[in-house]
Amino acid sequence: MATRIIVVDDDPLVGELSSSLLRDAGYEVELINDSFKALDIIKTQPPAVAILDILMPGLDGLTLCHRIKSDPATKNVQVAMVSGKAFHADRKRALDYGAALFIEKPYNVDTFAKQVGELIAGQAPPPPALTAEARLGxxxxxxxxxxxxxxxxxxxxxxxxxxxxxxxxxxxxxxxxxxxxxxxxxxxxxxxxxxxxxxxxxxxxxxxxxxxxxxxxxxxxxxxxxxxxxxxxxxxxxxxxxxxxxxxxxxxxxxxxxxxxxxxxxxxxxxxxxxxxxxxxxxxxxxxxxxxxxxxxxxxxxxxxxxxxxxxxxxxxxxxxxxxxxxxxxxxxxxxxxxxxxxxxxxxxxxxxxxxxxxxxxxxxxxxxxxxxxxxxxxxxxxxxxxxxxxxxxxxxxxxxxxxxxxxxxxxxxxxxxxxxxxxxxx
Ligand SMILES: [Zn+2]
The missing domain is CATH 3.60.15.10 (Ribonuclease Z/Hydroxyacylglutathione hydrolase-like)
Known part of the structure; x- marks a missing residue:
């Protein structure tokens, strides 16, 4: 069964591009343009990966990422953020909130699906917020x-x-x-x-x-x-x-x-x-x-x-x-x-x-x-x-x-x- 990925982007052009690149790479992709709706779907049927745009009306991508990663039911969903707004602060917050990958727009169409693939395979270099496998005790x-x-x-x-x-x-x-x-x-x-x-x-x-x-x-x-x-x-x-x-x-x-x-x-x-x-x-x-x-x-x-x-x-x-x-x-x-x-x-x-x-x-x-x-x-x-x-x-x-x-x-x-x-x- 193909690995399921949810793409959340309010921009239809970018969303379609992301989706088709991933479909071409063999994934089952669902494109959702409304972040509240996306959260519901992610909760009821968690995908392997959620790809979120940062700037979205309603629930912005960072908040959505935070909700996904802080809910025990969805915290295992890998989150990749895609954004043209690549300030260090956003990148840092995204990773602090548990995103595993941060891709800047315009992204490289040749490597985009590969990056996501590596994330799924667990080969993506773990981001800083996740490298600390530290536990108390x-x-x-x-x-x-x-x-x-x-x-x-x-x-x-x-x-x-x-x-x-x-x-x-x-x-x-x-x-x-x-x-x-x-x-x-x-x-x-x-x-x-x-x-x-x-x-x-x-x-x-x-x-x-x-x-x-x-x-x-x-x-x-x-x-x-x-x-x-x-x-x-x-x-x-x-x-x-x-x-x-x-x-x-x-x-x-x-x-x-x-x-x-x-x-x-x-x-x-x-x-x-x-x-x-x-x-x-x-x-x-x-x-x-x-x-x-x-x-x-x-x-x-x-x-x-x-x-x-x-x-x-x-x-x-x-x-x-x-x-x-x-x-x-x-x-x-x-x-x-x-x-x-x-x-x-x-x-x-x-x-x-x-x-x-x-x-x-x-x-x-x-x-x-x-x-x-x-x-x-x-x-x-x-x-x-x-x-x-x-x-x-x-x-x-x-x-x-x-x-x-x-x-x-x-x-x-x-x-x-x-x-x-x-x-x-x-x-
Ligand atoms: Zn110092």
């Missing part, structure tokens, strides 16, 4: 007596779709979760927090959520307005961060939620804000959080978490000077003391050495500088984080291999890993 990879369970939901710099190409390391921006036996701590709200939000709702284990923001650069907050638990009832969201001298934490957070897509509805969560300084806070029983200022433009924090005798440090945006630091620049020494003996250190390792030479004083480190500092400080496991969006997988693979070589050459005792979406570690 204890993981088999962890040590048996782990007290903390870490999951990476995003580890890239800048907007996740700027580079375009799918990546095994993922394209989502900064977000890491850390679970104790009873609670969840979330670090940063880059686009990776969007799939995490969906997982929190699905999983249902956590109601009292703690979010720690290092700073307010886009790649650390761009997912917050789309964090699903904020719009669901029964959740408490505690957001901690630093007060910037020229902007209060409260104003920042308020602005983020004011800019949220209206279709998400009103905020439902009980929201509580905590301004943090360089002190130690017991945020939950037995969970100590010690923020510290990191070397990055603006007010930027790193976080040390201590729980059950384990020490975890999250410091995604931080420039280590390395051997070229001057006597006046004592940040490396200070950071070395802060991360001393950490079980896991997630640290900025954004640049290749060669690129770092031309990007000094931007607030990011070369991976090699991060590795040397971690090794000197007795860190047990370093996770290189904040991969440059311009680096393809081949470059990141090479960094991983070179890092292992340095560890072997120098006789370092630490383990070093590259951050990637869905990476889970028991600590």
């Amino acid at each position: 204890p993981q088999p990879q962890g040590t048996a007596d782990a007290k903390l369970h870490m999951t990476i939901w995003g580890c890239r710099s800048l907007s996740p779709f700027k580079g375009g190409e799918p990546s095994r390391y993922g394209r989502q921006t900064a977000c890491v979760s850390l679970e104790t036996a009873s609670d969840i701590l979330i670090f940063d709200a880059g686009s990776g927090i969007v799939p995490l939000g969906r997982e929190i709702i699905k999983n249902g284990r956590f109601r009292n959520l703690w979010l720690f923001l290092t700073h307010f650069d886009q790649d650390h907050i761009e997912g917050l307005a789309n964090f699903a638990p904020a719009y669901a009832t029964g959740y408490k969201l505690n957001i901690s961060g630093a007060n910037d001298p020229d902007q209060a934490l409260q104003d920042r957070i308020q602005r983020i939620f004011e800019a949220a897509p209206p279709e998400l509805g009103a905020l439902q969560t009980e929201l509580q804000l905590f301004e943090m300084r360089e002190e130690t806070y017991e945020v939950l029983p037995g969970v100590q959080v010690s923020p510290f200022f990191a070397n990055h433009p603006g007010t930027t924090l790193g976080f040390i978490i201590e729980h059950g005798g384990r020490r975890f440090v999250y410091c995604p945006d931080s420039e280590i000077y390395g051997e070229q630091g001057t006597a006046m620049q004592d940040y490396d020494e200070r950071l070395g003391r802060l991360v001393q003996d950490a079980d896991v250190l997630i640290h900025d390792g954004r640049y290749l050495d060669s690129d770092y030479q031309t990007r000094k004083n931007n607030g990011h480190s070369s991976w090699a500088n991060a590795l040397h500092l971690a090794a000197r400080s007795g860190v047990k496991h370093l996770i290189l984080f904040h991969h440059d969006d311009a680096y393809p997988d081949a470059v990141l693979d090479r960094i991983a291999a070179d890092a292992q070589e340095i560890v072997a050459q120098k006789g370092y005792k630490l383990k070093v890993s590259m951050a990637r979406e869905a990476l889970k570690i028991g600590i």
Whole structure:
């Protein structure tokens, strides 16, 4: 039986073109020009794929995509968005909402059916929002007596779709979760927090959520307005961060939620804000959080978490000077003391050495500088984080291999890993 595809487009010309290309490729195609009607049909008889135009009267394509992917009855329908309105924001939202493919109009008639075919065959490179196969809960990879369970939901710099190409390391921006036996701590709200939000709702284990923001650069907050638990009832969201001298934490957070897509509805969560300084806070029983200022433009924090005798440090945006630091620049020494003996250190390792030479004083480190500092400080496991969006997988693979070589050459005792979406570690 031919695979069934539904094309939803209010423009008869484009709709007919899409349909005939797919029919020629052997699919059973239904063209629908009304998005409300399409939703009914998709619900009663889910197709393999729904191809949606973004700009449609009534229910627009993004909202339709959101409805399809958030309804358990239809969430397995693969959604491809087709649009001439290819702003990054739309593309990002489409993928955040669960679309598996985004095709710009005018599309290439030679490859259109092939792209859809790959999607059906599961060969299409999974888009960023779907690469994170992360799940909450204890993981088999962890040590048996782990007290903390870490999951990476995003580890890239800048907007996740700027580079375009799918990546095994993922394209989502900064977000890491850390679970104790009873609670969840979330670090940063880059686009990776969007799939995490969906997982929190699905999983249902956590109601009292703690979010720690290092700073307010886009790649650390761009997912917050789309964090699903904020719009669901029964959740408490505690957001901690630093007060910037020229902007209060409260104003920042308020602005983020004011800019949220209206279709998400009103905020439902009980929201509580905590301004943090360089002190130690017991945020939950037995969970100590010690923020510290990191070397990055603006007010930027790193976080040390201590729980059950384990020490975890999250410091995604931080420039280590390395051997070229001057006597006046004592940040490396200070950071070395802060991360001393950490079980896991997630640290900025954004640049290749060669690129770092031309990007000094931007607030990011070369991976090699991060590795040397971690090794000197007795860190047990370093996770290189904040991969440059311009680096393809081949470059990141090479960094991983070179890092292992340095560890072997120098006789370092630490383990070093590259951050990637869905990476889970028991600590
Ligand atoms: Zn950043």
